[in-house]
Amino acid sequence: MTQKIAILGAGKIGEALLSGMIRAGWTPADLLVTEHRRERAEELRTRYGVTAVTNAEAAKAADTLILAVKPQDMAALLGELAPHVHADRLIVSVAAGVPTAFFEERLPEGTPVVRVMPNTPVLVDEGMSVISAGTHATEAHLVRTEEIFKPVGKTLRVPEAQQDAATALSGSGPAYFYFLVEAMTDAGILLGLPRDKAHDLIVQAAIGASVMLRDSGEHPVKLREAVTSPAGTTISAIRELEKHGVRAALIAALEAARDRSRELASGGKE
Numbered sequence: 318m319t320q321k322i323a324i325l326g327a328g329k330i331g332e333a334l335l336s337g338m339i340r341a342g343w344t345p346a347d348l349l350v351t352e353h354r355r356e357r358a359e360e361l362r363t364r365y366g367v368t369a370v371t372n373a374e375a376a377k378a379a380d381t382l383i384l385a386v387k388p389q390d391m392a393a394l395l396g397e398l399a400p401h402v403h404a405d406r407l408i409v410s411v412a413a414g415v416p417t418a419f420f421e422e423r424l425p426e427g428t429p430v431v432r433v434m435p436n437t438p439v440l441v442d443e444g445m446s447v448i449s450a451g452t453h454a455t456e457a458h459l460v461r462t463e464e465i466f467k468p469v470g471k472t473l474r475v476p477e478a479q480q481d482a483a484t485a486l487s488g489s490g491p492a493y494f495y496f497l498v499e500a501m502t503d504a505g506i507l508l509g510l511p512r513d514k515a516h517d518l519i520v521q522a523a524i525g526a527s528v529m530l531r532d533s534g535e536h537p538v539k540l541r542e543a544v545t546s547p548a549g550t551t552i553s554a555i556r557e558l559e560k561h562g563v564r565a566a567l568i569a570a571l572e573a574a575r576d577r578s579r580e581l582a583s584g585g586k587e
Contacts, residue, residue, distance in 0.1 A: 435488075
């Protein structure tokens, strides 16, 4: 039986999923989108051939509902959906910091909920989507969720108790990388390189290093040591990084991100 999937809130992440699913073979006729801005809904209909509907219509028609609105808007959305959602519908949330219990308390008893934390590289099909099952989600529900997110990158299952850590490491991870590239670009300028050349050098070094990490199977320490000659340039730089506590600062930063994710999950202000 054909499964209908609705994406509620087609912002950047929602559209990335929509585009990836169509490239992976989903039929536009089986995909629904909801958008409160009429012109945006029309844009998506024209671009992808999907049907734009209201939230209530999506809840009635779709077998899987992907909730991609902002966390602060989720309670209001669930209020719209609850009267129309049957307990056999799969609810997939991509809202950062919102636990599955939040949905289960507001939807019919037994509704399966899967929580997903994607990161922004889903926009270029290189994302990491971390998946956790709610109380009523089965293996089949997890497999269905993986099928939706695999076209835009990799997926990883974790217990929901690890979602805050995954958010700190993966969800926020691209921002740390961009911050590092920004700092290294400034250093390149200080060393006498034009900004565009410094940027190109760093980006290609990062791409090459990432591919080696992914494909070689080697521990990062071993790969780093392969670049670090005795009394050479690299070890001089590593010494300065250690002297300034970069490793400790990264650990502290990730702990702060994890703690903030916990605060948001418990009702802390955005």
